[in-house]
Amino acid sequence: MTIEVSPSVVTRDVAGEIMLLDLEHGTYFGLDPIGAEIWKALESGETLDAVLERLGNEFDVSPIKLRADADALIRDLAENKLVLAAD
């Protein structure tokens, strides 16, 4: 599954974190460093599986925990209409 970033979202780097602002719905969201990496990868068009494989190599975190955290983040982002799922 490919996750696409909503075109109405703008991002800003704020003190090392990424903040998202959805201009259509007026919602805003802060991402921690791993969340920020996931977001940057999604923006560049990487699939979620590819992102997680790369992050698993870069960060000292188990693949299971990484997958669970990523799934929770994507759910949050989708509920707030900041990303769109596409097959």
Added chain:
Amino acid sequence: MTYTFQQRPPLPLGPLPCPPYDRWLSIEGDDLALFCRNGSDLLVRFLEIADFAIGVSDRSVIATPGPDTTAETVEELYFNQVLPLLMSYDGELLIHASGVAILGEVAAFIGPSGAGKSTLATAFALAGYPFLTDDGLILDFDEGQFSVSSRRPFLRLRSDSAEALLQMESFAEYGKERVSAGDKIPHLGEPAPLAALFVLERSDKIAEVSISRLSTPQAVSAFMQHSFLLDVEDRGRIERHFDRLIELANHIPCFRLDYPRDFARLPGVIEAVTETLRGKKDSE
């Protein structure tokens, strides 16, 4: 920019012209104001109090009070709430905050209606720290420094605050009493540099005064929540506003302030806030 304001005679407030696109909530989560479109103009309704029809193209405001609303209340709402919305629309940075001068700089207290902004401004003024504004804090950024503008020398207090702090027999309209600055309640009539922002929290079981530093992203989120924004569907203005709030959070420390809502504890709040500002000055 020139803004014009006029009041019509009181009338029962009719149905809204269309579903609201935005609303303001009190700290208890109740609707305080609804924002609607009326053709190319906007309508802001303060529930059961007054309608403000805003002509966006000519920056005009026409207020229609409800049958039981005084002209003074309408005037207060215009200067503290509606005018800040228009100024924000024109690119100025305003947030829902009161401001007091401590050690030559301003401490701003941010929060929704009912959070304690005016009560804190009054308590600080009674302790000798003059207030600059009761709400609608105007921030200017010049040569790398944020400053706070002085606004009208009035405070609007809930009746319990007016009675406890000023021993006033309250005749508060819609729960708010207008209090003028004077010898006991000093007002600073000139701008002053901004030292720190305090986001007011209201935890149920807080026993002591608590002040903790917010991260920059947390501060931006708090500023977004408590900003004056006339049209939340205007993407260009929201994006510019977001960038100004990031600039504010990058320059000014922001704290979370929580304390027991007990008037007898206010001296402790004053002491904790002034200590925080002293600590900030010492570290500079």
